[in-house]
Amino acid sequence: MASVQQKILTDTEVIRTVLDGDQEAFAVIVERYQKGLANYIFHMVRHYEESLELTQEVFLKAYANLSSFDSAYKFSTWLYKIASNHTIDHMRKQRAPESPIEVPDDEGGGTYELPLESHGQSPHESLAMKDMMGRIREAVEELPSSYRELVILRHFNFRSYEEMAKITGLPLGTVKNRIFRARQMLMERLKDVR
Amino acid sequence: MHCRKVLELLPKFIENDFSEEERAAVEAHLKECEECRLEFEAMGRLVDTLESIPPIGVPSSFKEAVMRALPAKKPPGEK
Ligand SMILES: [Zn+2]
Numbered sequence: 363m364a365s366v367q368q369k370i371l372t373d374t375e376v377i378r379t380v381l382d383g384d385q386e387a388f389a390v391i392v393e394r395y396q397k398g399l400a401n402y403i404f405h406m407v408r409h410y411e412e413s414l415e416l417t418q419e420v421f422l423k424a425y426a427n428l429s430s431f432d433s434a435y436k437f438s439t440w441l442y443k444i445a446s447n448h449t450i451d452h453m454r455k456q457r458a459p460e461s462p463i464e465v466p467d468d469e470g471g472g473t474y475e476l477p478l479e480s481h482g483q484s485p486h487e488s489l490a491m492k493d494m495m496g497r498i499r500e501a502v503e504e505l506p507s508s509y510r511e512l513v514i515l516r517h518f519n520f521r522s523y524e525e526m527a528k529i530t531g532l533p534l535g536t537v538k539n540r541i542f543r544a545r546q547m548l549m550e551r552l553k554d555v556r
Numbered sequence: 557m558h559c560r561k562v563l564e565l566l567p568k569f570i571e572n573d574f575s576e577e578e579r580a581a582v583e584a585h586l587k588e589c590e591e592c593r594l595e596f597e598a599m600g601r602l603v604d605t606l607e608s609i610p611p612i613g614v615p616s617s618f619k620e621a622v623m624r625a626l627p628a629k630k631p632p633g634e635k
Contacts, residue, residue, distance in 0.1 A: 392623065414615070495610075498609065517607050
């Protein structure tokens, strides 16, 4: 295991190691993708604890099906496809796909701070900017889920259009049209602040 | 170039995926047309801000929890 983590292996190499019986090597995959998947799922289901549970389930599913992964494809695409199916399944079962955002609350009922990662913004980052981000995030979260998913994949997870098409199972043209529409919807909703 | 055509090209500019001719034509149009210019700027700002939203964090215990939840050691995929 140590050797796996010392060298930088490609996803495919790590998976081969796992399939060869080194279960611990799967930790490398979790490490690599936990943040991306958790963010994707969080913006889809809009509930932090739930998104972590779903993320764990996605990794377990991926592990269980690892031998069916075809290394001719990109592993990240395969993994996000599992996440997409699993999350959308879950949302369907919940039957409240367009409910207002649910933010976990402390016992005291105070406002709950999401554990946002700071990625090097200056401490002087303006309030206006934070406010703008908040507004945009809300607007994204209000998009219909089929549009929301594409915005998240593109702008939060930085997936290519082709990957997005494979992940969602939509034709490439549909992906392009929808993300264009989605951005227009965001612009409409943010008219007063843009 | 007409506004309509320029706005049709907007998504390509957001993705930085445009030809040299398209760039020249759009630039020329934006110099003349404030409406399209504002549209381009607003969309650019939207995408920039969207992409600078900080990601949510994952608890440091998460990876261990996943590893503990893996089925008892046997080659994955074999049932
Ligand atoms: Zn114009």
